[in-house]
Amino acid sequence: MKKVLTLIAAVAIALFSFSALGVGADSEDQYYSVVLKNNAKVEQFKGDLALTNAEIVYEVPEIGYYQVKGVAEDLNQIKGFKSVQAASSSLSWELPELQEIEFDGDLSGDLLDESGLESTPAYWDIQWDIQRITENGASYEEHTGSHDTVVAVIDTGINPNHVDLAPNLLPGSKNFVPAGGFQGTEPSETGDPDNYIDLHGHGSHVSGSIAGAGAGIAGVAPDLGLRAYRVFGTGSAESAWIYKAMIAAADDGSDVLSMSLGGWDLFGQTFVKDENGKWVNAGNDVADYVAYKRAAKYAEDKGAVVVVAAGNDGLDLSNNNEVMDYLNAEYGDENIEFRGTAKTVPAQLSNVINVSATGPNDVLAIYSNYGAGQIDITAPGGDRALLQQYIDEGKEDEYYDNLLYYNEFALSTGNESPTEYYFSIGTSMATPKVSAVAGLIIDQNNGDLSPAQVKRELLKGAVDEVKGQERKLFGNGHLNALKAVQ
16 A cells, blocks of 8 residues: 655645855846736837847736746846836745545446446445535435536646546647746657646546545546646646636636646745855745736636645744744744745635645645635645544554554545555645536536526525634634535
8 A cells, every 4th residue: 555645735835945046146047027018018018128138938918927047147137127017036836745545446347337427426424525515415315416517637637547437538638848848858748739648646536526426436527528728747847838728728718727736926025044154135926916817807807716725834824923933943943934925826716616635524734725815715634633643643554554544535436447446635726626616507507607607606505604703713614515506
């Protein structure tokens, strides 16, 4: 049995390095994010850029975003262009190991032939999370969605051959990882726009929670349509690819963008020590934040609802001191220090639905971010509280031997075979369940609701409400699919 015990189960951001900040690396090419004041400034920007040694390597013109490659002096010049609203070092994103546990179940041929909700999914008894949301499958009697409504999964891709994913995977999935992958470090990446195959597992897992078709597991909405928008290979990714995927998903008419990813943008300043031991102001991440805001607004204007993960840092997002202390402890050292304010994106954008995670019994998961005024809704994402207790007591093997993770981790589809499933946890696993219920609301209303109306229906009519201090943890309440479709 494979046991991967890394705490972070969602996609995480790698914040800063000296080279990325352009400090102590003036002659080395780096990647920078540039957002223009408006799209009428494109030609002016390109003309000014031609006077530098920098070059455009990726662009998302719909939101006035351009990634350029150059040296630190190029960035300084770009910041002075009249066409530019913000420019800063591009943020790279990394895929951590999933906190996962392999599942040794075996689907028989008979079960595969009978896939679908006309029969009970083979592993329904251990889908405690889906049982909670659907009130033990009662919501399936009311509405399970249709292919008229599409959830776009912006992630690591999808397993198109999985028995619980293939029935709902619609044409049109796309790849945004370019040839060579992240800054040329992944030679196996060809840049084929049709290569949306999941090489990691994360994207397949969240997709099963949305629309698992009912052979081994059932998703929250087993008949919704799915499309995969692959923005990760086997390692890092550029923020630019994520923006591009958001734009494409919206242009393709996707009804919901499900984004189980997130990371930190710094609004204050990063300070690093130069070769003389002096603190140097190395800038912030404002350009990437502006681009995220524009991409989310673009999707909303196209009629899409954006659902995102709150993050797995166990932080109170409304407490800036706690956030900054965390960033400095996690990413800073004696030569690098973060000052000011920071936000996790896209979770803390104003026009997205931010999802925290619970474990069994509606208790906030020990890893989940939270915060007054920051969380919109919560859903089961699994927990490791009991596992941690057994580890602390020196009884970790007993936890696994007795299959206690069956009732703590969340089971869903994997990427390695047509019948692979595994257990995992994270706000990543909570987010797709909210995306599914948003899709059910849209589908039941024949696509006639605006994103604002869908959000209102979701947060008012699709929750077991909470009040008082619990709103800090759970927002408007615990996701309930039955209430959404009754």
